[in-house]
Amino acid sequence: MCxxxxxxxxxxxxxxxxxxxxEFLDRPTAPAAFWDAPNSHVLGGRDLQRPIQGTWLGITKQGRIAVLTNFREEDQGNISAEKSRGGIPNALLTxxxxxxxxxxxxxxxxxxxxVADVGGFSLAFGRVRKPEKGRWEGLAIVSNRTPxxxxxxxxxxxxxxxxGLSNSLFGDSTWPKVVHGERLLEEVIHSSVLRDDAQEKLVEHFFDILSLDTLPKQQVGEEWTTFVGQLRRSIFVPAVGGKEVETTPADKLAAAEEDEEVLVQERRVERDTAEAESGAGKYGTQKQTVILVSTAGHVTYIERTLYxxxxxxxxxxxxDKKYxxxxxxWDDI
Incomplete structure (x- = not known):
């Protein structure tokens, strides 16, 4: 949920x-699919580790859409572990x-x-409708701090x-991955429109953005707490692991609390994950999703599962799974 x-x-x-x-790459997760009745109108993945089987991203046949990111707060130790943030998108989508x-x-x-007793989160959500005479319904963003x-x-x-939105409150400009992602998406869309790219090519460019890896390798002698701070720099997080990961809560990894700045050269993630080593016990980008809603109200939903x-x-x-x-x-006003 990055x-x-x-x-x-x-x-x-x-x-x-x-x-x-x-996420932790071995966290049990159902791939994107239409859910079982009575929620067969919902399309999205599901987290299978918690009984509620919450989601981080989904859309319905009626155009309701929700995407959730989590973040860690200093007083989060008092939050009940019984409540899953994944249940928040579920409440809208179902x-x-x-x-x-x-x-x-x-x-x-x-x-x-x-929502005060739920861990830190930001939820972007709404109902996608046909823009009419300059009126766009848009999406709302709410968090556990929204009064x-x-x-x-x-x-x-x-x-x-x-x-862009990542593992902090919306509008937090201290996350380079968000600032970089916004700029790249604007540039890709502009260039694609000029070339009149077909949808397949456009989607390929979007996955390239999601696969941009600017995370440096942990240096010999570099403290784990320093290295974790670099996670906020990279749109894509390659598998990182070891004893430190196994003993670090996912929220703390997502928060990527930064101790010092490290400048890195951009590099593209290797596309052939089949040759990568097992992600068991490691943390990184587990799934990638691209959703397009056309001017005719046609939804294209593509989920890429890396682990x-x-x-x-x-x-x-x-x-890849495509729906x-x-x-x-769509045309109702």
Missing amino acids: IALISTAHPKYPLILLSNRD LPPDSDETTEQFAKRLIEEG NVEDMTHVATAPNQTV GDGGRPVGNSER EFDIEG
């Missing part, structure tokens, strides 16, 4: 969403297909029911907006 990039800058796609899920609850109503219910609906941040409310059961690398021919559908009620 980075989400959202853009309205492409004229053919009113909403583009890119996501990397960073609304009945005929529900008319608005984004604001859901946020008000979420805040009033209380009321009036203080919610709204994004993707107009054309040519590109924003599967037990943290085993997934071969190139098996790692397509038309949003119900």
Whole structure:
């Protein structure tokens, strides 16, 4: 649950969403699929480690969409381990297909029911609808610190907006991976529009962004606490492991608390994960997702799984799952 990039800058796609899920690579996770009844209208992956089987990212046939990132707070030791943040996107996505609850109503219910006893999170969510006469419904962002609906941040409310969200509060500019990701997405979209790239080529460029690895190798004698600070620099996190990872909570790894700055040269992650060593007991980018919503309300959802059961690398021919559908009620105003 490391980075989400959202853009309205492409004229053919009113909403583009890119996501990397960073986790322990052997954490049991279901690949993206339409869920079982009564939630067969929901498309997304699921975390199988917790009984609630929450998700970090999903979209429904009616256009409801949610993406969650977590972050660690200093007082998080008091948070009950019984409550899973993955249940927060579930609450939106599993609304009945005929529900008319608005984004604001859901946020008000979420805040009033209380999220203070859940670990730090940011949720970007809403209902994707056809833009009409310059009116874009957009997405809202709420966190466990949001006091009321009036203080919610709204994004993707107009054309040519590109924003990023990672393991901190929205708008935290101290995360180089977010600043870099926003810039790269803007550049890729602009260049792609000029070339009039086909969707397949555009998606390839988006996965290139999600696979950009700027994380330096841990140096001999470098303290683990110093090295972890570099995770906030890289959009893609290659498998990092060892005893330090096994004894470090996922939230602390996601927080990437930085002790000193290290300048690195950009490098592309190796594309053939089949030859990578096992990810068991390691932490890194487990899944990557690209979602496109076209001007006709057609959804293209592509999930790339880099590590599967037990943290085993997934071969190139098996790692991608693609789903397509038309949003119900797209033209309804």
